[in-house]
Amino acid sequence: MDHFELREGVLHAEQVPLPAIADAVGTPVYVYSAATIRRHAEVMKAAVGGCGAVDALVAYAVKANPNAAVLRLLAGCGLGADVVSIGEYRRARAAGIAPDRIVFSGVGKEAEEMAEALVGGLLQFNVESLEEARMLSSVAAVQGCTAPIGFRINPDVEAGTHAKITTGTADNKFGIPAAEASAAYAEAAQLPGLKLQGITVHIGSQLVSLDPLEAAFRRLGQLLATLREQGHPLTIADLGGGLGVPHGSGQPEPASPEAYAAMVRRVTADWNARLLFEPGRLIVGNAGVLLTRVVRVKPGAKHPWLIVDAAMNDLMRPALYDAFHDLQAVQPTGQRAVVNVVGPVCESGDTFAMARETDAVAPGDLLIFRTAGAYGATMSSGYNSRPLTPEVLVEGDRWALVRRRVDVDALAQVEVPTWQSREDVTE
Numbered sequence: 001m002d003h004f005e006l007r008e009g010v011l012h013a014e015q016v017p018l019p020a021i022a023d024a025v026g027t028p029v030y031v032y033s034a035a036t037i038r039r040h041a042e043v044m045k046a047a048v049g050g051c052g053a054v055d056a057l058v059a060y061a062v063k064a065n066p067n068a069a070v071l072r073l074l075a076g077c078g079l080g081a082d083v084v085s086i087g088e089y090r091r092a093r094a095a096g097i098a099p100d101r102i103v104f105s106g107v108g109k110e111a112e113e114m115a116e117a118l119v120g121g122l123l124q125f126n127v128e129s130l131e132e133a134r135m136l137s138s139v140a141a142v143q144g145c146t147a148p149i150g151f152r153i154n155p156d157v158e159a160g161t162h163a164k165i166t167t168g169t170a171d172n173k174f175g176i177p178a179a180e181a182s183a184a185y186a187e188a189a190q191l192p193g194l195k196l197q198g199i200t201v202h203i204g205s206q207l208v209s210l211d212p213l214e215a216a217f218r219r220l221g222q223l224l225a226t227l228r229e230q231g232h233p234l235t236i237a238d239l240g241g242g243l244g245v246p247h248g249s250g251q252p253e254p255a256s257p258e259a260y261a262a263m264v265r266r267v268t269a270d271w272n273a274r275l276l277f278e279p280g281r282l283i284v285g286n287a288g289v290l291l292t293r294v295v296r297v298k299p300g301a302k303h304p305w306l307i308v309d310a311a312m313n314d315l316m317r318p319a320l321y322d323a324f325h326d327l328q329a330v331q332p333t334g335q336r337a338v339v340n341v342v343g344p345v346c347e348s349g350d351t352f353a354m355a356r357e358t359d360a361v362a363p364g365d366l367l368i369f370r371t372a373g374a375y376g377a378t379m380s381s382g383y384n385s386r387p388l389t390p391e392v393l394v395e396g397d398r399w400a401l402v403r404r405r406v407d408v409d410a411l412a413q414v415e416v417p418t419w420q421s422r423e424d425v426t427e
């Protein structure tokens with residue numbers, strides 16, 4: 001459920017009419033609903049509440065939407081953070097998320113990032129290779145401390161989602177193969193700077209069926225038992241994120257958080273471990289829309305081209321993953337039309353929808369792309385020298401600009417050359 005609804009013929013975000021935001025900020029603009037974000041956080045917390053041996057932790061995957069205002073909201077809901085760079089770590093801390101609620105994932109962590117997170121504090125590094133474990137151990141030794149870790153296991157399970165958001169098969173770069181886990185833990189246990197406390201898995205994103213997740217968790221449970229028999233006193237099992245969200249318009253309906261939690265309870269009943277969850281999309285996906293205006297309608301061979309002022313640089317998911325975003329007119333007339341929806345960027349991939357039946361709209365009209373709260377603004381770029389998309393947070397009858405439009409003049413200021421002579425750099 002979300003809070004983007006028609007009221008007297010006009011789409012609102014909570015109690016704020018979207019045309020008011022478009023008039024004040026311009027388009028394209030991302031609009032988030034605070035009530036929806038809070039609701040999703042509470043639904044997830046309630047669903048997984050009783051799972052595991054002690055208090056389960058929901059660590060929001062910051063990469064889904066790292067906006068400072070969004071993070072502050074989620075910190076207020078008691079969520080932790082799953083970060084994949086030191087930049088995300090800093091954002092999480094700045095938003096008030098306590099160090100003991102932060103896990104650090106990612107295959108390419110660098111020594112400086114490790115050191116900063118160690119000094120600042122965190123619950124666990126999710127380590128993706130022995131090579132990384134060795135580097136982390138030496139970084140910790142230099143700091144005179146030990147780094148709490150869990151290895152990320154690649155369970156070699158097909159997630160049944162788009163290839164570019166599948167992460168848990170042998171062909172993906174993520175984690176260590178399940179068959180090598182025992183050897184990895186054995187070697188890591190000998191490293192002076194590490195404390196082996198957990199085990200983790202994350203197989204992909206926008207998962208609709210629970211079956212691949214269950215298969216991965218069963219694999220993880222077997223490994224957990226084996227590793228404990230081998231003398232590793234592991235207490236934390238991090239089950240990752242990946243649960244999909246409904247996209248409307250007849251798209252596949254993913255399992256509910258409640259059904260997911262019921263499966264987790266069943267599979268983990270005898271694990272005797274603290275469970276961590278890393279949802280991203282589930283929390284923010286349907287809590288945001290991309291508000292855009294129709295620039296013009298151009299005749300096409302089969303269907304007219306609806307050219308909107310949002311483009312692939314603002315919302316990359318259709319170009320990157322063939323993602324589906326439901327479309328809706330902000331002031332629908334009741335008329336319908338079949339159109340191709342594209343942006344102004346000079347790429348054929350700048351296509352949001354082909355042959356889509358949707359509300360009929362004319363140049364100047366406003367539209368929304370739904371389910372744009374996750375992997376939307378955070379992936380935006382300045383391609384074609386377009387501004388970085390602004391973001392607005394609505395709360396009841398108020399709204400705030402939470403990211404300004406960063407235009408080409410502002411971007412040009414970081415392009416002023418600072419020349420160095422060869423001698424300067426080789427000294």
Ligand SMILES: *Cc1c(COP(=O)(O)O)cnc(C)c1O
Pocket residue numbers: 061063064082105106202204205206240241242243278279280281282374
């Ligand atoms: C991206 C990511 C998540 C979140 O995935 P969602 O599909 O947004 O829930 C969780 N854990 C890790 C390690 C990730 O890379």
